[in-house]
Each structure stands twice: as structure tokens, then as C-alpha cells.
Amino acid sequence: MVRIAHYLNQFFAGIGGEDKADAPFEVREGAVGPGRAILLETGDDAEIVQTLVCGDNAFHAGTDAILDAIVATLAESKPDLLIAGPAFNAGRYGLACGAVCSAVSERLGIPSLTGVYPEAPAVDVYRSRVVMVPTGDSAAGMREAVASLARVGLGLAAGKPLGPADEDGRIPMGYRKAVVTDVPAARRALDLLMAKLAGEPFLSEVALPKGAEPIPPAPAVADLSSAVIALVTDGGLVPEGNPDRIESSSATRWARYPVADLAGNHDPAFLSIHAGYDSQWVDADPNRLVPLDALQALAAEGVIGKVHEFFYATTGTGTTVTHAERMGEEIAKALISDGVHAVLVTST
Known part of the structure; x- marks a missing residue:
């Protein structure tokens, strides 16, 4: 008893x-x-x-x-x-x-x-x-x-x-516990997206923070075949040596790098400095985080116009909302100035 x-x-x-x-x-x-x-x-x-x-x-x-x-x-x-x-x-x-x-x-x-x-x-x-x-x-x-x-x-x-x-049946305690699942994250994310697009019920795995303001999506790109698409990531992908000194957590900085360098991935090689996940698979092939190869294939097929000449990077773990909003606004202004029509944002 x-x-x-x-x-x-x-x-x-x-x-x-x-x-x-x-x-x-x-x-x-x-x-x-x-x-x-x-x-x-x-x-x-x-x-x-x-x-x-x-x-x-x-x-x-x-x-x-x-x-x-x-x-x-x-x-x-x-x-x-x-x-x-x-x-x-x-x-x-x-x-x-x-x-x-x-x-x-x-x-x-x-x-x-x-x-x-x-x-x-x-x-x-x-x-x-x-x-x-x-x-x-x-x-x-x-x-x-x-x-x-x-x-x-x-x-x-x-x-x-x-x-x-x-x-x-508890009030969430504000942290998440890692569990093993048979379905990888990419598949789960796509399943959620397809359910949302189809108007079907779905439950996000990441709860929206209390007080967060929903951001309405931008209008759809009218003609992808002529659109310039940029890559942005908070997965911490930077040239070896981290020349811009982006923090591995609680970031306050961002940087952009030529996709031509990423395509070759040499001199210097690219790697992730993100402190919040096991980056060995990204270090072995950065396309797993920043899918440049897939976008370039779509450009070659005429599905999209072209890939923007730079990709943008920072780290998302522990970053304050204030710094995240500031960096997002700065990156967005740079993208608009460069004539980018749409952005593919990848995370960890």
C-alpha cells in the first residue's frame, strides 16, 4: 500500500x-x-x-x-x-x-x-x-x-x-525526451506536411512556445521554372575553421558562403559546428543538411530557375528569440536584395 x-x-x-x-x-x-x-x-x-x-x-x-x-x-x-x-x-x-x-x-x-x-x-x-x-x-x-x-x-x-x-495527462515540463522510432524524422515531417496540405488532422511533434506569434506564409511562387531558390540552414554548416566564428550554441551571428565551394566540398571542406546533434553524417556529406545536389538537379531539369549563388548558415540550439528574430530579418533583407524568390530552410 x-x-x-x-x-x-x-x-x-x-x-x-x-x-x-x-x-x-x-x-x-x-x-x-x-x-x-x-x-x-x-x-x-x-x-x-x-x-x-x-x-x-x-x-x-x-x-x-x-x-x-x-x-x-x-x-x-x-x-x-x-x-x-x-x-x-x-x-x-x-x-x-x-x-x-x-x-x-x-x-x-x-x-x-x-x-x-x-x-x-x-x-x-x-x-x-x-x-x-x-x-x-x-x-x-x-x-x-x-x-x-x-x-x-x-x-x-x-x-x-x-x-x-x-x-x-500532465502539464508539459518544458523538455523533450529522445525516443527510438522506426520512422525517420524526414519521413515523419513529410507525413505531417502531406496531412496538412490535404486538410487532414495532424499533430506537430514540436509544440509552439506559449506567446509565439504565428507567421502567415508568403504567397506561393507563381512560376517555379523561373524562380531563384536559396538555401538557409540553422544546422551550423560552415567552412572548416569556422572563419566567421559562429557560435556552436546560443548563436548571435550568421554568415553566407558560395554554393560553388559547397558543391566541391574541398579547400576548405564544410562541416557542422552545431552543438545540438551528432553531425558526423553531415560532415561526411553536407548535402544531407543543405540539399544543394537535389536543388541543382531540379534546376537542370527546368523545375526551378536556378539556385542562389550563396547559402546562409547559423546555429539554432539555445538561440534566444531576440537574436533569432534579428538574424532572420537580416538574412531576409539580404535575400530580397539579391532577387531571391523562395527559400528552402533546413534544420537538424
Whole structure:
């Protein structure tokens, strides 16, 4: 049976509302309030051995001392799992739940999780180090919230590895885990593109960052047979020696190089200085990153007019949005000035 410790604020512990937000830290035996609802979901698989209670004002007025007291309490009782909340869209309560989970998991190694509304302040502060399940914005969603906490929590207590957030029913933690798949990235990308063009449902493997502004696509090229097509990459392809000193990560610089040099790939040879992927296959054949050979074949067949005489390169790993936007604007101005009609952008 999984032994659970449960953290609640003064309201959900039944002490009172804002007038009781200064309620001091205390430890109660057994389940209190939402804890009883959690046990209805876990059944005989778990028990709540302790409920940790603290008023929201009291917690934030003495955060370090309260966290030390919680850690000391749990170091003695040794629960298998800590559940905090659910806090829904409550700002101070959610932040307290995140802080408690973070401290307990990092200092004691006890699996911990909380439940919050996806737009609550605690998500931005703790999402990278605390397991969170999404809830509604108020206690009206209590039943669904405790069901999620029980399901994900029992998995954590059993040592089940975290899977993709959408499959686990969690709030994404902001990082991606590498997995082995039978379908290579190029094939998956083409499948997504074909589904999009056909108006079929598709799910991108890369989530759009919160707050990112969608960029409307440019109009289609009217006549490819007379169009000048340029190659741009953030895969870090540069001449050997990296003469323009482009950073291998967190780039602030870009450069352009003659495609004639790339076609021969000699004196100097081209290689990737990108720090975010295994570049040995690109170093062996740069066309795998910057498909000059394929574009030149299309030009020879008359499918496109010609390939622009320069290709443009930078590195995309860790680059800030500010620098990425600036470099994109600078490259775009250069391409327009050179009479380029369309660009093929490749990444890693």
C-alpha cells in the first residue's frame, strides 16, 4: 500500500478563508478534505498517513522555515508519495504547492506532484522541476482533479517512468525526451506536411512556445521554372575553421558562403559546428543538411530557375528569440536584395 503525505492550505483544510490565511503550519494524522476524495480514487492501493496544513499568508511569510519543517516531518515519517493540492487557479496556494513539491522531491527524493490550472502562476515557476496535472480553474473541477492526481501519483510511487505529457495527462515540463522510432524524422515531417496540405488532422511533434506569434506564409511562387531558390540552414554548416566564428550554441551571428565551394566540398571542406546533434553524417556529406545536389538537379531539369549563388548558415540550439528574430530579418533583407524568390530552410 502506498503511503501518501498530503499538503493543504487553510481553506481546504477547513480552517477558514482569507481571514485564516495566517494559520500556522501543523501536521494532522490521516486524510483531510480533498484527501478523502483522493482515497476514493486510489481505493485500497493507498492511504494518507499525514496531512500537512499551512495558511497561505503564513507559508509565504516564512517560506524557508515552513519548507524546513515539512522536510523534517517527512524525513521522519518516510511516505512513498507527496501530493499537494489541488490548488486550481489560486495564485499563492499554487505557488506554495509547487515549492513544497520541489523541496520534498529534491531534498528527500520522495516523488511529488500537484494539480493546478494550466495558466496559474505556479506553472511558469515550477513546471520544469515539479510534476503537475492540469485542473479546472476552480474547485468545481475537484472530482476530475483528484482522479488525475491519484492516477499519476500512484504511477510515480511505483517508479513508473514519465512518458509524453499528453499521454500521461500532465502539464508539459518544458523538455523533450529522445525516443527510438522506426520512422525517420524526414519521413515523419513529410507525413505531417502531406496531412496538412490535404486538410487532414495532424499533430506537430514540436509544440509552439506559449506567446509565439504565428507567421502567415508568403504567397506561393507563381512560376517555379523561373524562380531563384536559396538555401538557409540553422544546422551550423560552415567552412572548416569556422572563419566567421559562429557560435556552436546560443548563436548571435550568421554568415553566407558560395554554393560553388559547397558543391566541391574541398579547400576548405564544410562541416557542422552545431552543438545540438551528432553531425558526423553531415560532415561526411553536407548535402544531407543543405540539399544543394537535389536543388541543382531540379534546376537542370527546368523545375526551378536556378539556385542562389550563396547559402546562409547559423546555429539554432539555445538561440534566444531576440537574436533569432534579428538574424532572420537580416538574412531576409539580404535575400530580397539579391532577387531571391523562395527559400528552402533546413534544420537538424
